[in-house]
Amino acid sequence: MPEPTTATILGAWVAAGLTLFIYSFLYKDNPLFKLGEHLYVGISVGYSVVLAWHTVFLRLLWEPLRKSVSEAPTLLESYILLIPAILGFLMLVRFIPRIAWLSRIAFAFVVGFGSGVAIPRTVSALILKQIEDTVNPLITMGANGLSMGLDLASPQSGVNTIILLVGVVSVLFYFFFSVEHTGPGMVTARMGVYFVMIAFGAAFGYTVMSRMSLLIGRFSDLIKFSGAEYGYATLVLLAVTVLTLIGWEALVRQERQGV
């Protein structure tokens, strides 16, 4: 492992400090957390601005426009990128109340396009394709004649096809709003609810894994930064954070008594 440079050591102190500031939220909302929070908002907006400027304005708009105009200044086509640029500016006129309505034209453009491209693609990928994969014969024609797969472990087996079908239909029925859930309808809807709960449970379990991974990631960094080569950054800063919190608590208590 290479010896850390001054920049990385400084970075380790900053990163470890900010990490601990945010974690102090687990104790309770406090000035250190608020400091980290606001810094975070500012930095991420700043980052977005810099990247958006370079990507959108320079790369997608300004450079192609300048190039096409300098190559063929008389051709009307060279100026075509002005259309999105104007629409983009129309979006910004929202801030001028008298002509704010102009921004609707830009919204109409964006939303119209979005709705248009979404319709056939949604029907294809999220409706037809899903129906296609649910409608399967329950029985297969094998070498030994007709048979029904009873293997639960194989997702495509006949028995799983039935379970899938029952699940999809009963959950769809649960989201049926025109009919009251009584009689056989109630049985189906109840079944749908059980299916939904099993799926949500599975998702919860899966998500636990996801969240713990994030914690593992942050802790690995903190452990790394607690080493001697980083000047025991984590440990020192942990002490600083805890002391600050104690001091802050004392201050708040004093103020409360003073009032």
Added chain:
Amino acid sequence: MIFLKRQLPLVITFIMGVTFTLQYYIPHPVSEEAITNVAKWMQIISGFALFLGLASLFHVHAVKIKRQVPGWGYSLVLYAGMLGMIAVGFWSHGETRVDGAQTSFGWLYDYTMVPLQGTMFSILAFFIASAAYRAFRARSREASVLLASAVIVMMGRVPLGQFLVPWSWDVTQWLLNVLNSAVRRAILIGVSMGAVALSLKIILGIERSYLGGGRDQ
């Protein structure tokens, strides 16, 4: 004027919507060319939209600082973070790395933004544990089913669970592939129909809330 304010946007939405719905079914190069260009325009317009947000953020915190509302100091911190990042970003020409070497912009990104964002997210690990403790009770049959399936998946997805309770792996695979797929698929189909219905209503001018204002005026 009323036409420009009310009808024109609806006309544009209608034309854009119908054109790009039908575009999908038309493989001809002319139609492909159209979507190529317009998709690129959308990229640019979406970029402008970012600045709408920036202006609003500026405004909110400027007001806080001007009126010196409690905690206005944090707004200053926010301003400092934002302006600092922008200044450094432009100074580094928006690049985090040049020839493999980190720029100052890259340093700020790696040592402030990455840990801040990662830490915010990882707080979830604690919250999910406390949510599990508070909310995962076998209050009813539905809740018990939810709980059982969550516990099985939690075991089946990690080596220790697979080691202690070997069947949890197979059951987890089955839960995810069959039961979970069925529910997700039903939700997907239903939600997609809702999406298509809404898109249709927008194109036909029945749904206008995206333009601001009520639906039936």
Added chain:
Amino acid sequence: MKEFARRMVGIDRRIIFLLIAAAVLLPLVKPFGLPIKVSPEVKAVYDYIEALPERSVLFLSFDFDPSSKPELEPQAVALLRHAFRKNLRVIGMTHWLTGTGLADGVFSKVAAEMGKERHKDYVFLGWSPGGGSLIIAMGQDLYKAFPSDYTKTPTRGMPVLDGVQNLRDVNYLVSLAAGGAGIEMWYVFGKDKYRFEMAGGSTGVIAPGLYPFLRSGQINGLIGGLQGAAEYETLITQKGTATAGMDAQSAAHFVIIVLVLLCNVFYFMLRGEKGRPN
């Protein structure tokens, strides 16, 4: 006894926080190393890449940002190592603005480690706005959507992009997704029309929602969460951060399982007290 149960149900959640912190911290300091089992959906991604001929085009979309770095970065690193080892060409991009620097960092790091050259063996296109519109734009003409890459080098004429006009020329696409602008979007706006094969790598959160797409073959494989990344590391026989984290993962899961069980024990004790279930 009931008093104890009542106190335990209303326990200060900060105690739970401490338990979780300990469960994660201890195995990280002192790992115990359990074997990793590989699931068919991860194996499918590995097999597909394994079968691609040299210089095929792998497209990696980094649809995440630093907030899900611990889960998805190991997946990206493992996939890149595999691709570079197979001598594939790799095109990278991101739909997530704030993930741009991170994605570029992963590319630089793995490329340096494997001795690969930017613009010859791989290119990172960077971020661009638009989401679905961006995918459509790339499907039509990659050079119009990305006139230059992240390092501001013009994309046209780049050796790595030789013979690549648009997404149709991509042999395999993997979207590493932490949320909305990811796998589903790539399918609906990309694969559906431009017919490349694709797989997904995702955080544990969105993985269950992707199983219907896996079943129907809309994605041919799925790497789910840190476990998925560890499985991929096992397949390429190069251990990384995911494998290292799995022990902590196991411990944390068990703490939560025990907590859930305890909470139910206390709950039932209290319920008996009230005399009837609510």
Added chain:
Amino acid sequence: MNVVAFLCLLFFSGVAFAAPPSLAPPEGFRVLDTPNDTGKSLSLVWKASPSDSKNRSIQVWAAESPHAAFKKVAEFPSNTRYVKAGDFPWWAQPAGKGEHYVKLSSSQAFPIEDGKSYAVKLLVRDGEQEAWSEIAEGRPAPNFFNTAQVNNLVFVLAFTGVLLASIAAARRNPHIYLRRIAGLDAVEEAIGRSTEMGRPILYLTGAGDMSEVPTIAATVILGEVAKKVAHYDTSLKVPHRDPIVMAVCQEIVKEAYVEAGRPDAYKEDSNFFITSDQFSYTAAVDGIMLREKPAANFFMGSYFAESLLLTETGASTGAIQIAGTDSDHQLPFFVTTCDYTLIGEELYAASAYLSREPVLVGTLRGQDFGKAFIMSVLVLGTALATIGVVAGTENFDYVLDFFKDFK
């Protein structure tokens, strides 16, 4: 280059002539313009042969005319590239089931242009033996309509019809029966409680932009909530992540106040932008929850990882929490941490239920028709597919193909 190709051709033709006649050339070989495409590609079709095997290979040779030099453009084992069930719908089949089908696209090695005629022939090779097919010609052209996707278009048009009809029906009779949705009754209660406690109401519209359904549903519900808020004279806070959504919500809230007869009470800054970044937004909203302690939190729209951070913090402040989302990956957390959760489509239904607008009620009704239709397709389709297997017939495909996704 051409000379080399020509020599190659001579060489290979020579070999072909010398080969024993036992190796049969591919039968029924034809070249057509690839149907339903954007042009610049040809489709090659030929009959399957019982002697197709892994060891026998097929080479595709193409030229700009039957007399020009042919060039090898593809090679594959002869037992591959069959048309399988599900590749094409019965109404747009370039080749029958079981035939060989290869799509030849324009490439740098062999560019194909629209409107020009091309000649193609096949070479079968098995060890040393070779046989050439007849030369077939085809002219590529772009198409104006993808007939393979006609079922998709029919679905869209039929659904549009059903939707418009049910909206019209709802306009005539807006009191169509709608199943009660539990979470919705809580909305009024939550607003009332906030008024009593003199605390604000926090309303989030989610992570999506204005072209996403859940966001639009969230803004519609915001309109209804804002009307009630204006009526009760409570304060409303709507922090935003998307500037366009914010702009829209400002207008919606303003109009809701006007409709409620309280335009004076409207405050421009009840809608405010925080940042588009997920976690800085979440941190800021968590901050608002902890400092201002809203009495009711609404989470409508689409959500990602921030959901649990928001709802757990909200739960710790003791607020009534009502969620509504179709982000299925976050639903487990809303269900476990909120007082009421509108699951999936219940979010869309909620906007209809609250406003009782004919348009929304009609839409819900239209979607129900669609769902009923899909449920019956699933059940009957499975039955037909099973009977088809039992009876060994493919006749049911004429029906089943309508419900498949073709490209």
